[in-house]
Amino acid sequence: TGFASFTLTLPATQSSVPSTSEDTNISSVKMSVGICMDLNPFPPGDWTGAGGPFELADYCVENQSKLLVLLNAWLYSDKNDWDVNSTESESGGDADDSDVGAQHAVEPEEPDWYTLRYWTARLRPLWRYDRRRRGSNETLFSDGSDHEEDDQGEEDKPPHETVVVVCNRTGKENGKTFAGSSAIFSMTTGA
Numbered sequence: 001t002g003f004a005s006f007t008l009t010l011p012a013t014q015s016s017v018p019s020t021s022e023d024t025n026i027s028s029v030k031m032s033v034g035i036c037m038d039l040n041p042f043p044p045g046d047w048t049g050a051g052g053p054f055e056l057a058d059y060c061v062e063n064q065s066k067l068l069v070l071l072n073a074w075l076y077s078d079k080n081d082w083d084v085n086s087t088e089s090e091s092g093g094d095a096d097d098s099d100v101g102a103q104h105a106v107e108p109e110e111p112d113w114y115t116l117r118y119w120t121a122r123l124r125p126l127w128r129y130d131r132r133r134r135g136s137n138e139t140l141f142s143d144g145s146d147h148e149e150d151d152q153g154e155e156d157k158p159p160h161e162t163v164v165v166v167c168n169r170t171g172k173e174n175g176k177t178f179a180g181s182s183a184i185f186s187m188t189t190g191a
Contacts, residue, residue: 007029008067011027030065032067032069036073036074038056039119056068056123072166076115115168126162127190128190160188168182
């Protein structure tokens with residue numbers, strides 16, 4: 001896969017890290033990044049909402065990412081239905097691969113709900129129950145060093161959270177309307 005993850009080091013704030021020792025001046029977050037095509041199924045493209053495959057989400061699970069940032073250029077889908085079990089070209093997809101979004105005289109005033117649902121469906125392992133992620137007591141800004149709950153069983157620990165930031169292009173270019181609909185999702189295992 002062409003996915004990438006990094007450890008993002010942030011200056012600590014009083015709200016994110018308690019000031020009980022000298023080494024709490026820095027907080028780090030495991031971050032994965034992707035682009036619009038990373039959300040689509042890899043060829044041959046046989047994908048279902050329940051069965052997957054979920055390449056990018058599985059990568060984030062395996063790498064224990066707390067933050068996923070997606071830089072997208074998805075076109076406006078112009079769909080009113082909620083069936084997200086379609087292929088990339090039917091769902092809006094990348095600007096280079098689809099004629100969807102070509103006939104809009106004005107900017108859509110509502111978010112592209114179909115595209116938003118497709119994105120969340122493709123990231124299903126981040127929010128559905130997954131035994132690989134159960135038992136992590138970390139949230140986006142926890143440093144993972146709080147072990148006071150270590151004596152709890154896996155089922156008693158809070159689920160893993162991944163914050164997903166989708167930055168999608170908006171506006172028009174060459175007769176194409178982009179979906180906009182940038183979003184931030186808090187995806188918690190078992191939600």
